[in-house]
Amino acid sequence: MAQGKNPDTKLSHTAAMILQALDAGFVYGFSIMEMTGLPSGTVYPAMRRLERDDLIRSQWEKQSIADAEQRPPRKYYKLTAAGRTTLESSRKRYPLLERLIPTDEERTV
Amino acid sequence: MKNTGNLLARALNLGLLAGAWLVVPGGERTEWWREWRAELWQGRREHECDGRVSWASERTLINFCLGAYQDALCLRRLNRRVRSAHRVRFGAAWQCITVLAVLLAASYTLMHVLPGVRAKRSLSQVATRSGLVLIKSVNNEDSLPTISSGQYRAWKNRKQEFFDGLAFYRITKENVSWQHYDSSRDRAGWGVARASSNFFTLLGFPVQFKDSASSSDADIPSLVLSERAWRREFGANPDIVGSQMMLGSLVARIVGVLPEGTLGLPGNVDAWLLESDSKAIPVGAGYVVAHLTDSGRSRMQSGSIQITSYAPYRSPDDLLGTSIQREFPSSRTVFLFAVMLALLALPAITSVSLAEYSVSLHEISWVRRVYRWSFLAAKIVLVLPIVYFGAIDVGYGFTGLDTIHAMYTQLALSVFGCLFGLSWALTDQLRRCPVCLERVAHPARVGQYSRTFLAWSGTEMMCTGGHTLLHVPALPTSWFSTQRWMFLDPSWKFLFADQVQD
Numbered sequence: 001m002a003q004g005k006n007p008d009t010k011l012s013h014t015a016a017m018i019l020q021a022l023d024a025g026f027v028y029g030f031s032i033m034e035m036t037g038l039p040s041g042t043v044y045p046a047m048r049r050l051e052r053d054d055l056i057r058s059q060w061e062k063q064s065i066a067d068a069e070q071r072p073p074r075k076y077y078k079l080t081a082a083g084r085t086t087l088e089s090s091r092k093r094y095p096l097l098e099r100l101i102p103t104d105e106e107r108t109v
Numbered sequence: 110m111k112n113t114g115n116l117l118a119r120a121l122n123l124g125l126l127a128g129a130w131l132v133v134p135g136g137e138r139t140e141w142w143r144e145w146r147a148e149l150w151q152g153r154r155e156h157e158c159d160g161r162v163s164w165a166s167e168r169t170l171i172n173f174c175l176g177a178y179q180d181a182l183c184l185r186r187l188n189r190r191v192r193s194a195h196r197v198r199f200g201a202a203w204q205c206i207t208v209l210a211v212l213l214a215a216s217y218t219l220m221h222v223l224p225g226v227r228a229k230r231s232l233s234q235v236a237t238r239s240g241l242v243l244i245k246s247v248n249n250e251d252s253l254p255t256i257s258s259g260q261y262r263a264w265k266n267r268k269q270e271f272f273d274g275l276a277f278y279r280i281t282k283e284n285v286s287w288q289h290y291d292s293s294r295d296r297a298g299w300g301v302a303r304a305s306s307n308f309f310t311l312l313g314f315p316v317q318f319k320d321s322a323s324s325s326d327a328d329i330p331s332l333v334l335s336e337r338a339w340r341r342e343f344g345a346n347p348d349i350v351g352s353q354m355m356l357g358s359l360v361a362r363i364v365g366v367l368p369e370g371t372l373g374l375p376g377n378v379d380a381w382l383l384e385s386d387s388k389a390i391p392v393g394a395g396y397v398v399a400h401l402t403d404s405g406r407s408r409m410q411s412g413s414i415q416i417t418s419y420a421p422y423r424s425p426d427d428l429l430g431t432s433i434q435r436e437f438p439s440s441r442t443v444f445l446f447a448v449m450l451a452l453l454a455l456p457a458i459t460s461v462s463l464a465e466y467s468v469s470l471h472e473i474s475w476v477r478r479v480y481r482w483s484f485l486a487a488k489i490v491l492v493l494p495i496v497y498f499g500a501i502d503v504g505y506g507f508t509g510l511d512t513i514h515a516m517y518t519q520l521a522l523s524v525f526g527c528l529f530g531l532s533w534a535l536t537d538q539l540r541r542c543p544v545c546l547e548r549v550a551h552p553a554r555v556g557q558y559s560r561t562f563l564a565w566s567g568t569e570m571m572c573t574g575g576h577t578l579l580h581v582p583a584l585p586t587s588w589f590s591t592q593r594w595m596f597l598d599p600s601w602k603f604l605f606a607d608q609v610q611d
Contacts, residue, residue, distance in 0.1 A: 030148040030155075030173065039172060041179020048187070060143075071154070072147040 014038060014046050015055075016090040019083055020097050022056060027076040036100075047077060055083035118167055122149055125174035132181035134188045141184070145177050200548030202484050202541070209491035216498035223506030225345075225515075238313025240401040242414060242430030243374060254279060254376075254394040260426075261305075261397050264418070271405030271416065271430075276311040278304035279395030280376045287354035299338065299379040301356055306385045309333070311400055329353065331383045332361035336512065338379040339366045356382060368512055374398070374433055399430060443516060444497045447523030451531060454524075459532040460539075462591070473543050481538075484546055488534040496526030540579070542572035543594060549579045558583060565589065575601055 011019070017036045026035045033043050050056045058077050066073035079087065091097050126145050133141050152173060156166030220226050246255045261277040269275070283301040332354065334343075343349045353362050361382055375396065401409070408414050409432070418426040438446070473481075504519035540548050549570035556566030567582040567589075578595040585591065 028148065028151065029144065030152045033173065033176075034169075039179075040174075040176020041183070042176070044176070044180040045183035045187075048183070072143070072150050074147045074151060075144045 011086060011090050011093075012046075013094060014042060015050060016087070016094050016097055017100065018043065018046055018050065019055065019079060019087040019090065020100070022077055022079050023084070023087055027078065028074050029077075032077075050083070051077075054080055055086055056080060115161070118170075119153075122153075122170055122174050125171070126177055129174070129177035129181045132178060133184055137184060137188075141177075141180070145174075149173065200541075200550070202546035205537070206484075206487055206491070209488065209495065213491055213495050213498070216495055216502055219502045219506065220498050223502060225506040226501055238311075238400065240406055241312065241433050242399050242401060243433050244397040244399055244416065244428050244430050247415075247427045247429045254396055256397045257394050260418070261395070264397070269399075269402075271402055271408065271414065272399040273402045274307070274311045274400040276305045276308040276398045277395055278302045278308060278374075278376075278381070278398070279393055280378060283356045285354055285356055285380075287352065299356075300377045302376060302378040302381045304381050304383055306383050308381065308383060308398070311398060329360055329362045330385075331364040332356070333381040333383070334363060334366045335379050335381075336366055336368050356380075398433065401430075405430075438516070440497075440501055440516075440519060443520050444500070444523050447500075447520055448493065448527050450524050451527035454528055455531055458528065459535055477544060481541075481543055481546060484541075485534065485538050488537070489531065492530035492534055493527065496523055496530050500526055539592065540570070542574065542577045542579075544576035544596070545572065545574045547572060547574055549573075549577070555580075556583070572597075 014036075017038065018032055021032045021035045024035070026032050029040075029044060029047065032038075032047075033040055036043070038046075047056065047058075051058055056077050057080050058075050060075050061073050063073055123146075126142070126149065129145070130138055130142050149170065152170055156163070156169065244256060245253075256277070258277065258279070261275065265275050280300050280302050282298045284298045285301075334349075339345060339349070350363055350365060353360055355361075359382075367381065401414070405414060412432040414430040416428040416430055418428055500519045500522035503522055504515040537548070542549055549572050551573075552568050552570045554567075555569050556564055558566055560566055565580075565582070566584070567580060570579040570581070572578070575597060577597060579592060580595065581592045582589045
């Protein structure tokens with residue numbers, strides 16, 4: 001049984017960037033890599049650890065959606081409530097995080 | 110050309126991913142392959158422009174594929190960590206069975222490898238013929254040699270009613286010498302049984318003497334060493350067979366070794382010298398061994414037969430033929446006897462009762478019960494052959510003892526091995542969680558000895574899987590005589606991060 005991470009837990013900068021990218025709407029592994037500039041070999045293991053710590057959750061999209069777009073189904077990642085809380089505390093720790101990867105709301109402002 | 114380049118790039122990407130796929134731990138390959146392929150497909154589509162992908166984008170995709178190797182290695186590391194975390198959880202049932210199985214395989218293999226044990230197994234197939242008796246005077250209680258060589262010759266030349274074969278031997282002390290040894294310094298010398306040439310044939314040993322190397326060797330009498338002398342003087346060297354040695358002034362050729370205890374014949378014999386009857390049945394008293402006919406066997410009573418020997422111009426001799434059948438128990442019989450002794454002694458050293466009481470009303474499913482009892486049975490089934498093979502390995506393989514002493518060694522080791530092996534199997538069972546069969550851990554003293562009769566005092570142990578608590582009383586009382594299990598309900602789960610899956 002995985003244990004939820006304490007929201008006050010300090011994340012590495014890499015993990016914080018991934019959480020920020022997910023919050024910004026980049027929900028696929030490849031798009032996170034492109035947005036953060038982190039290599040594949042860093043992003044996926046980090047996401048796996050975040051998932052293990054219940055900060056993010058992954059899910060395969062429905063086959064029907066992929067079929068409609070004539071592409072293979074993708075696995076997308078979402079922030080959990082604990083992940084969102086952790087991200088909030090990480091933003092205080094890394095103030096430039098939001099500027100590096102602005103969320104949709106910030107982009108539209 | 111454009112298409113060809115595109116295809117090659119795709120093939121390269123897929124090839125790289127396939128390599129990484131092989132590195133991923135088995136159970137997770139499908140999942141990761143799907144994700145990588147979907148992301149690669151997406152990445153290629155996003156970077157494609159008019160069906161072409163720029164070199165810079167191609168590099169991004171290749172980097173993605175190479176990154177998959179890091180993913181795979183990371184997964185492998187994580188998996189290893191999880192596995193080792195499970196491994197350090199000590200006392201799992203499968204670990205116990207694996208260790209026992211390895212011990213069993215090792216002891217069984219040793220039995221087939223150690224020369225002493227192999228020799229014992231081949232010797233165990235040797236057995237004397239049935240219906241053999243040693244003939245002596247009726248009043249000869251001490252088994253002294255009483256039959257003269259003349260009497261033997263006379264009997265042999267006459268048709269016998271009760272016997273169809275006779276052999277003679279007489280024990281003399283001889284100084285022996287061979288290439289690297291001269292026993293003339295040894296005052297006692299060897300006890301050499303000078304026997305008629307049909308001696309071993311009569312006993313029923315399928316002895317095939319090696320042909321003489323030359324015609325000059327044909328006249329050299331054969332010498333069969335006792336196992337004791339062979340070990341003592343030659344260090345159990347099998348190459349000694351075929352060599353020559355001197356018995357006093359007589360040259361003899363060693364043709365074999367007789368297993369200790371095979372013959373139940375009187376006399377302290379180091380070697381058997383086989384001589385033709387015509388040549389040298391020595392003068393003096395000796396022993397006669399005879400093989401009974403059917404008529405003779407029917408006259409046997411309590412392992413002996415009364416014989417009267419008639420000779421011209423002499424009063425009849427009253428003789429007694431006693432059976433020389435001396436069968437040593439097989440290793441299996443010795444072991445079964447040891448098991449019986451161990452079972453009798455077991456209650457003296459451990460509690461054989463597995464009766465336990467549960468504090469709660471929790472009932473274990475019958476599947477768990479069967480699993481639990483099967484585990485106990487498996488331990489016992491593995492422990493017994495380990496002791497059997499181990500005792501044989503030590504008794505016959507390592508000690509270099511003769512057959513009789515090795516047999517006693519095997520018996521002693523088997524008794525102690527079975528006793529402590531069975532005791533361990535039972536005590537180990539008492540300390541295993543009834544749900545997951547892992548050994549309970551983290552013993553904690555609870556209560557005070559001085560309050561044993563007023564309140565509870567004893568030791569508490571915990572199943573690391575979070576299923577049970579075990580209460581063991583410090584002093585069994587009428588109201589708390591044996592250990593008790595307390596089954597933990599789900600409210601305890603938060604204490605146990607790494608739950609063992611039921």
